[in-house]
Amino acid sequence: MELNNQLKALADKIDRLKDQIETEESTKHAFVLPFINLLGYDTFNPLEVVPEFTADLGLKKGEKVDYAIFQDGQPIIIIECKNWKEKMDPHNSQLFRYFHVSKTRFALLTNGIEYRFYTDLENPNKMDEKPFLEFDITRLKENVIPEIAKFHKSNFDVHKIVDNASSLKYTKEIRKLISREIQTPSFNFVKLFASEVYSGRLTEKVMTEFTGLVEKAFSQTISDRVNDRLNAALNKEAEGQHEVTPEPQEISKVVTTEEEMEGYRIVVAILRRKLDVSRIVHRDTQSYFGILLDDNNRKPLCRLHFNGSTKYLGIFDAKKNEHRHALESLEDIYQYEEQLLETATNYE
Structure with missing residues (x-):
């Protein structure tokens, strides 16, 4: 739980500061070193976290990788950093060249937001082209946190991580393949x-x-x-509540359609990464289908405008101004995942 909170705090810090970070060095100090630190390594101990780590590569002398994490006098992870604005390309990375001459089994390529962990599953002492663990720290999924925890100083076991790396790598590739086939079947x-x-x-x-x-x-x-x-x-939540006999009500002119409920389920599937499901409540009206936080009209998460010939998704900015986006199908809601999660974050 402590690591979870630390990762969330770092993600919040990144969201706050990234627009003010201009250089690779600033990225290292603001984003990467705090990540190394929350893994339990002392970034102020030059025997544990070595900056500008040098390993001679044949005739090439003096090339350096940004950091190396040491344990018992041996490098266990080498790290190359990029500016947070840069796309990461491991094919031009010094990590490939360093990996086979160092005794480490793990290499990390990061821009402080995206993290890619590599090992040598395919050929001994040669870094794989594809990472076995990859994540965006600002959009971290719960199932990734235990994998990050394996790299914590108190848990680090090279054999256990390597044994699990194969499963992680190929599961990730299979999931990408499934996602691609679902979107565009071959x-x-x-x-x-x-x-x-x-x-x-x-x-x-x-x-x-x-x-x-x-x-x-x-x-x-x-x-x-x-x-x-x-x-x-x-249903699980409802089990603990007492049944209340509803009072007779007037027949409502509001008709909730299956399409609106389907849209609501998609929104819940997106927002449950940030919010407990029980806090996401729908309230239908004659003009729109509203989705609220804590059943509070002052905390609108989004609105579904499905009554006309063109369907719209209404998303709220930080000032609670609604912006409508046309939808060709309900699946288009997934395209606005980032904006929906940002709205939820504004209320937290």
């Missing part, structure tokens, strides 16, 4: 499902039709799973 992917359910000849026309069907089926399946988890969470 021919072979569509053929896999079409051949199971369609007995006729898979002509070009049939395959074109099944491409849309496979995409739709996966979208609905994901939506159903989100809905099931949401209902399970809401």
